[in-house]
Amino acid sequence: MITFENVYKYYDDTAVVEDFSLTINEGEFFVLIGPSGSGKTTTLKMINQLIDLSKGSISIEGKKISDYNLQELRWNIGYVLQQIALFPNMTVEENILIVPEMKKWEKDKMHDRVTELLERVDMDPETYRDRQVSDLSGGQQQRIGVVRALAADPAIILMDEPFSALDPITKNSLQEDVTRLQKELKKTIVFVTHDMQEAINLGDRICVMNEGQIEQVGTAEEILKHPANDFVKEFLRTGLPHYKEEKTIQDVLNKDYVFEKSETSQADLDSEASLDDLTIALSKHPQVTVSSKESGSRLLLTREHLVRYYAEELETEKAGVGNG
Template sequence: MIKFEGVSKTYDGKTNVIENVNFEIAEGEFFVLIGPSGCGKTTTLKMINRLIPLSDGTIRIHDKKISEYSIHELRWQIGYVLQQIALFPHMTIEENISIVPELKQWKKDRIHDRVTELLNMAGLDPDTYRERKPSELSGGQQQRIGVVRALAADPDIVLMDEPFSALDPISRLKLQEDLLHLQRTIQKTIVFVTHDIQEAMKLGDRICIMKDGKIEQMGTPEEITAAPATPFVQEFIGSRGAQPFVIRDHMQPAAEPNHAEIPSLSIDAGWSKVLDALLIADEVAVEEHGKFVGKLSRESVLAFLAALEKERTATA
């Protein structure tokens, strides 16, 4: 699907930002590029759609050199999602999603139906959100629109450059869950850049760990965890595996049964349901066998995430 053959990139003719990179991404694969700042992961991503020209080697898409595509043909078959959400503030949500289909001269009825389909995919009611402006949406909702806008013209490939890193922790984790669910539905070829090993391990079918413009290791999350190829990889993945979130350990016990005004959650609910509940409420009632046993607050979940981040920083 996407093939890098001896690809290098230099900006001054002397120092390689990317050095002799070789790999292939299969059709329908979720492929993650990860590494420390300055390792070349974003440069690698941007060479795929020719936002950055390569200095040496060849990149192929469907066995055709990217240099042989017209720039419009190439970019119309590649969706692109940025860290900066980059929705046009003066346009409605429907107008934002419709940009590429309109450039491709789709008929209005087809565009309207596609917007409806994509808003439903994003979990946003089309009748409610179609005519809203970006400023009327939360950060997480705006980033959902950024993702589905990249899918509007049904591209073969989607490039995602740290799309969730600017969001609050709960919204970020929820969007990771949403993206996994979406990928199971649409089966696009996704190339995803992140600096967060937990995010990479959660999302990637395969992970490419980079350092100083070179590939340190490439493999499935299980392969990399089981057998780090270099001391750098060992240190980079370190003790950064995700710790399970157990509601009982983080809730506040409470005796009062009067909790009808807030949502409820089973004490054995999974992480995804916890995130869903706390995205719409500051606290939720926790029930066990149908009985109220306590409350779980957004603050306690953020404290859990902050402790994880502190531990990861200490071992980096």
Template sequence: MITFKDVTKTYPDGTTALKDVNFDVREGELLALIGPSGCGKTTTMKMINRLIEPTEGLIEIHNKDIKEYNIHELRWNIGYVLQEIALFPHMTIEENIAVVPEMKKWKKKDLSARIDELMHMVGLDPDKHRKRKPSELSGGQQQRVGVIRALAADPEIILMDEPFSALDPISREQLQKDIRSLQQEIKKTIVFVTHDMDEALALGDRICLMKEGEIVQLDTPQNLVLNPVNSFVEDFIGSRKTPWQTAVDVIMEQSGDAVYSVDDYESGRVPTHGMFHLRKSDGTNGGAVIDGRREVVPELDNGMVLKDAVALFEKHKYDSLPVVRGNKLIGTLSYKDIVLFLKSQSKEEEV
């Protein structure tokens, strides 16, 4: 939907901020842009609404060169949260939020209801804050107004340049959730800059990792974690909250298909092929049976993360392992469960 074709930006002083960049933001996706300071994230954003013009190359929205759009319409249709808080200081909070809707000639009543709705969404009491000036709000509150101002006129595209950097972790998490559900419901196309890999992994349908004006890897969170193209990507990801950090009891099979009681085993009411697990009458793990033979296999603790569990699978080569909580057998985890879980986590159909 937004397409960069061979885009290069060299500033007048000779700094090349972007080098021959090609990528596509798909309709309804949230693309997280991430990379070290100075790698060109803000430059990329500002080119989408023509605050900065490329030196070379072409940017298209809906397959049309952005230069062919009326510049005002282009900008009204793109909500933009700037990296630096940039509310109009002489205007009240409600006037700040109303700027674009007023240009779009919204009705007063609709606009007022919209302002209430948005302020509630970010935990600002309209009665208390509507008539204040930005200087009468804390930095984090101003930032929240910056976010809702960008959403106010219901734009098709939203650009967010580190919108949550001044927020405390709780407000930040709340706003992340709001953005996520907003994006799932109304399918906005969002380009989101962040320094925080956890935030990128949590929010991004895809993540674009940049370095020195170039794209190093643009991929789903899963692929970025599983198949980093080089050590720069690996280092940047580090050890993060990914599907791989999910506890095994979230992923395991609970139905008990692969679990029989020791009684059933001893009276022969169990399959003679394949692998399953036994539960003793007191609920504890009774060991595994593989093709009719009883074997002792490693146990997975219920709170163990998937990454560590997979390491055990790699080491021992069993298809499934028992999951225990305390001393009770609570389920099993198999390769199949892992694949299904990763598939469910992936927002990409083809993965």
């Protein structure tokens, strides 16, 4: 639905987004994550032309964004900011109806839309419809910000770190609300965050960015189990205190706990399979044949190899704790 093709954004001679190419699917909750200065917010804002790209193209449903009428483009893309940006001198209903008013919806339709959306975020319409937004809590205001973005029924919602200023309990509650709304309303959401746990909680797919470039795109499970490079591994370790990189059979092979294959075994595994897979296989068979992608050879692992590997890991871990 949203396609980036070799997109660049320069400020003077500095590329803040560089050779960015990917497709965000219709109805997908897609998360852009990375450290400060990685280009994620710039990438988001190029979708609705709040920032103009320097080179390449962005298309929505096969049509380049440069070919859309700018007002039409922005009316059909909801936008939620960290700075809630509600109008404090207006009521909840008036804030929600800004775009439907511009699109000249009928009054009955607008009234019903406010009722529907407030109910979807568990805010009683008769209690909150006519309340001044300045009287609301931070979490309630951000709910209105989300509802306002949905009011004119856009196909795409852009969300730029919308929950980062909220306390953890309110943040978790809003994450649940947005996830539920996205599934119910089948919207395409592009969500920027610097919080890896939030990305995991929300995203169908996650794009890890660094210095304007894509480091890895995948599901949370794919990124956690198979980080693409050292940057992604370090980003996970920094962002997830309890993160431990999943060990694979290749880690055992790297310790030289292996025989050159000289006899057959009843189980075959790839060197990229997890140690859990190896443990299960060795619980059923005394030895396992492993196809090593690094050397191209077929090798033999035994239960003794696995026990020796785990013992060395435990000794290393204990030594590290003792030195700490």
